[in-house]
Amino acid sequence: MSTKTPVTLKLLAQKLKISISTVSKALNDYPTINAYTKERVKQMAAELHFTPNKSALNLQIQKSYTIGIILPDLMDHYFTRSIFGIEQHARQYGYNVIIGQSYDDLKKEVDLANMLLKSRIDGLIIAISKNTQNFDHLDMFENLGLPIIYYGRNPSFNLSCHKVLSNTYQGCYKATDFLIKRGHQRVAYLGGPKMISFTHDRFKGYINALNDNQIPFDASLVAYTDFDKENTNSAIKELFYKSENPPTALVAFKEQILFDAMKYLRANHYEKMDQTDFIGFGNMPFIRYLDNPPLASIEENPESMGENAIKLLLKLIDQKTEATEYQEVMVDCELVLHS
Amino acid sequence: MSTKTPVTLKLLAQKLKISISTVSKALNDYPTINAYTKERVKQMAAELHFTPNKSALNLQIQKSYTIGIILPDLMDHYFTRSIFGIEQHARQYGYNVIIGQSYDDLKKEVDLANMLLKSRIDGLIIAISKNTQNFDHLDMFENLGLPIIYYGRNPSFNLSCHKVLSNTYQGCYKATDFLIKRGHQRVAYLGGPKMISFTHDRFKGYINALNDNQIPFDASLVAYTDFDKENTNSAIKELFYKSENPPTALVAFKEQILFDAMKYLRANHYEKMDQTDFIGFGNMPFIRYLDNPPLASIEENPESMGENAIKLLLKLIDQKTEATEYQEVMVDCELVLHS
DNA sequence: TTCTCCGTTTCAAACGTTTGAAATAAATCA
DNA sequence: TGATTTATTTCAAACGTTTGAAACGGAGAA
Numbered sequence: 001m002s003t004k005t006p007v008t009l010k011l012l013a014q015k016l017k018i019s020i021s022t023v024s025k026a027l028n029d030y031p032t033i034n035a036y037t038k039e040r041v042k043q044m045a046a047e048l049h050f051t052p053n054k055s056a057l058n059l060q061i062q063k064s065y066t067i068g069i070i071l072p073d074l075m076d077h078y079f080t081r082s083i084f085g086i087e088q089h090a091r092q093y094g095y096n097v098i099i100g101q102s103y104d105d106l107k108k109e110v111d112l113a114n115m116l117l118k119s120r121i122d123g124l125i126i127a128i129s130k131n132t133q134n135f136d137h138l139d140m141f142e143n144l145g146l147p148i149i150y151y152g153r154n155p156s157f158n159l160s161c162h163k164v165l166s167n168t169y170q171g172c173y174k175a176t177d178f179l180i181k182r183g184h185q186r187v188a189y190l191g192g193p194k195m196i197s198f199t200h201d202r203f204k205g206y207i208n209a210l211n212d213n214q215i216p217f218d219a220s221l222v223a224y225t226d227f228d229k230e231n232t233n234s235a236i237k238e239l240f241y242k243s244e245n246p247p248t249a250l251v252a253f254k255e256q257i258l259f260d261a262m263k264y265l266r267a268n269h270y271e272k273m274d275q276t277d278f279i280g281f282g283n284m285p286f287i288r289y290l291d292n293p294p295l296a297s298i299e300e301n302p303e304s305m306g307e308n309a310i311k312l313l314l315k316l317i318d319q320k321t322e323a324t325e326y327q328e329v330m331v332d333c334e335l336v337l338h339s
Numbered sequence: 340m341s342t343k344t345p346v347t348l349k350l351l352a353q354k355l356k357i358s359i360s361t362v363s364k365a366l367n368d369y370p371t372i373n374a375y376t377k378e379r380v381k382q383m384a385a386e387l388h389f390t391p392n393k394s395a396l397n398l399q400i401q402k403s404y405t406i407g408i409i410l411p412d413l414m415d416h417y418f419t420r421s422i423f424g425i426e427q428h429a430r431q432y433g434y435n436v437i438i439g440q441s442y443d444d445l446k447k448e449v450d451l452a453n454m455l456l457k458s459r460i461d462g463l464i465i466a467i468s469k470n471t472q473n474f475d476h477l478d479m480f481e482n483l484g485l486p487i488i489y490y491g492r493n494p495s496f497n498l499s500c501h502k503v504l505s506n507t508y509q510g511c512y513k514a515t516d517f518l519i520k521r522g523h524q525r526v527a528y529l530g531g532p533k534m535i536s537f538t539h540d541r542f543k544g545y546i547n548a549l550n551d552n553q554i555p556f557d558a559s560l561v562a563y564t565d566f567d568k569e570n571t572n573s574a575i576k577e578l579f580y581k582s583e584n585p586p587t588a589l590v591a592f593k594e595q596i597l598f599d600a601m602k603y604l605r606a607n608h609y610e611k612m613d614q615t616d617f618i619g620f621g622n623m624p625f626i627r628y629l630d631n632p633p634l635a636s637i638e639e640n641p642e643s644m645g646e647n648a649i650k651l652l653l654k655l656i657d658q659k660t661e662a663t664e665y666q667e668v669m670v671d672c673e674l675v676l677h678s
Numbered sequence: 679t680t681c682t683c684c685g686t687t688t689c690a691a692a693c694g695t696t697t698g699a700a701a702t703a704a705a706t707c708a
Numbered sequence: 709t710g711a712t713t714t715a716t717t718t719c720a721a722a723c724g725t726t727t728g729a730a731a732c733g734g735a736g737a738a
Contacts, residue, residue: 356688357687357688358689359688360687360688360689360690361686361687361688364687371684371685371686371687372686372687373687376687377685395693398691398692398693398695399692399693400693401693473697625679645686
């Protein structure tokens with residue numbers, strides 16, 4: 001049964017001695033086609049394993065039923081989980097998904113964007129790379145009337161665009177508030193790189209939680225680090241060893257940072273380790289393997305982010321009216337306890 | 340400069356008042372086209388941001404320059420890393436990549452295969468789902484002369500096909516041998532699910548390393564588990580607590596299993612923990628966060644696996660002669676020390 | 679002048695599909 | 709019987725691209 005050449009409408013038409021249009025319409029259940037004919041066509045199609053050629057279809061209907069995703073890195077569970085939300089929903093509505101990794105490299109991001117443009121995707125969901133300042137490669141999509149959803153990472157300068165972000169302010173507020181309510185008077189905040197807007201949003205959550213609980217702000221309880229281990233270690237030294245009155249709890253920008261911090265403290269046998277509570281953003285799956293997991297995680301619900309992003313995108317694709325104002329969706333964070 | 344409608348060859352032709360063919364040939368550097376004309380066409384194309392419509396192209400050349408990847412789960416670093424190798428190479432040769440996750444569900448795998456068939460991919464790289472016994476959905480590709488590379492997971496019954504696998508036997512041999520050379524007389528093997536062929540391949544590596552080092556095989560040093568924590572715990576109980584002469588080293592089927600095991604032992608204050616060495620398959624990135632990392636990891640080099648898979652695939656696509664015999668590539672494992 | 683040749687451009691078909699309009703055949707009505 | 713309706717099928721153009729064949733205009737040769 002080795003066919004070697006793809007089965008087309010033409011072939012079906014020849015076999016059945018009817019026209020190509022009839023075959024096409026039969027398969028698409030046109031009411032004008034005779035029931036018996038439909039039956040014959042469908043049976044033959046099944047028998048020969050006919051699969052419509054997507055390229056021909058796309059060309060004809062001027063729609064690819066494909067959406068593009070650009071994200072920095074699949075190794076990051078945050079993004080991998082977000083794909084889950086996107087893919088599920090997209091496939092359900094007949095859309096395919098092309099995923100591209102930018103590796104936080106602007107050049108790669110531009111290449112991917114051009115590639116997706118060639119593929120005539122119907123819309124784009126993107127978590128921009130760290131150093132994306134120039135948006136020319138993305139404006140191309142807008143010019144063609146193709147919707148873009150920015151998700152996960154906030155395009156720093158207030159670009160007017162559709163956004164789906166996690167409510168990172170709220171996440172940090174919840175964590176800080178929870179720690180205070182648990183009895184902590186000295187809660188520290190370990191922020192991420194200062195260029196990232198989330199660092200500041202989270203800081204606001206931290207501050208507001210302090211205020212709402214009538215706890216005075218203490219600048220010596222705040223430090224920043226990037227994702228480099230050495231950097232984190234010195235920030236921790238600053239927070240825990242420089243002060244005569246060290247924090248009894250810590251909220252960290254990301255669990256990657258938190259775990260480095262905890263490991264450092266434990267390696268240095270920080271004496272009050274057992275009385276100190278730790279919370280970070282992430283809720284990474286391998287926490288289950290840690291001997292001493294942090295007290296809790298701030299779960300950003302990336303699946304839900306992905307789902308919101310794809311839902312908004314499909315809505316925009318469908319209406320095709322570009323005149324809608326820009327949407328901004330905030331996905332709630334929640335606290336997940338580990339102990 | 341809002342175009343709203345994609346720029347086509349036709350539009351360029353109109354603007355330049357020349358024929359579509361000339362435009363096409365100019366852009367493709369046909370020698371018969373006048374140099375000045377080429378110049379004009381290319382400039383106009385750049386100015387209007389012309390991007391060729393991939394669907395039209397595919398339809399014409401009967402090739403999609405797209406390859407499909409089906410794998411169980413992007414959350415698994417093993418597969419995520421393998422994509423890295425595939426993507427890099429594929430893009431370099433002008434190929435796009437569509438990734439689908441089967442979630443180890445045969446039905447999803449079949450759906451994905453059909454979807455990829457519609458998309459007229461030029462070839463497929465697949466890590467089959469755990470319960471793929473029936474290969475009808477994949478035979479379709481073979482029937483159309485589209486090459487398939489099975490990678491990462493071994494299609495159990497000796498299907499004649501192209502395979503790219505990690506040399507798991509060798510990895511386990513190396514680890515066991517290393518532990519013995521390090522002075523361990525009692526090395527245990529904690530295998531994975533028995534339905535997985537790798538479990539047995541690794542066991543062979545374990546046995547052969549024992550033999551080559553004149554260490555008698557002791558059945559009480561071998562246990563099996565699936566990826567369930569409780570299951571692992573009882574296997575560990577079996578190995579370490581039932582015997583009056585427990586193992587001093589352990590080789591585990593996967594680090595996910597190993598970490599559960601180590602956590603269990605540590606939680607139960609296993610007294611000889613410090614004198615026991617642990618090695619598992621994986622080399623997961625978050626080992627850096629563990630307070631007490633295992634002695635070493637067996638690195639399966641998934642990037643290299645991906646690279647081998649895509650290289651073989653592209654070779655098969657190019658030659659298009661189906662008569663080549665089936666290839667089987669084995670990727671070396673290596674031991675990576677952590678302490 | 680007429681023919682040939684060359685460089686360049688255009689024609690036209692093809693890839694596989696959809697779809698409104700036109701054609702056909704059969705059935706109904708007057 | 710002839711006209712009209714109805715059910716079904718086919719025609720033909722279109723989507724955007726490629727590409728061998730044909731056409732064109734001018735230059736050089738006979």
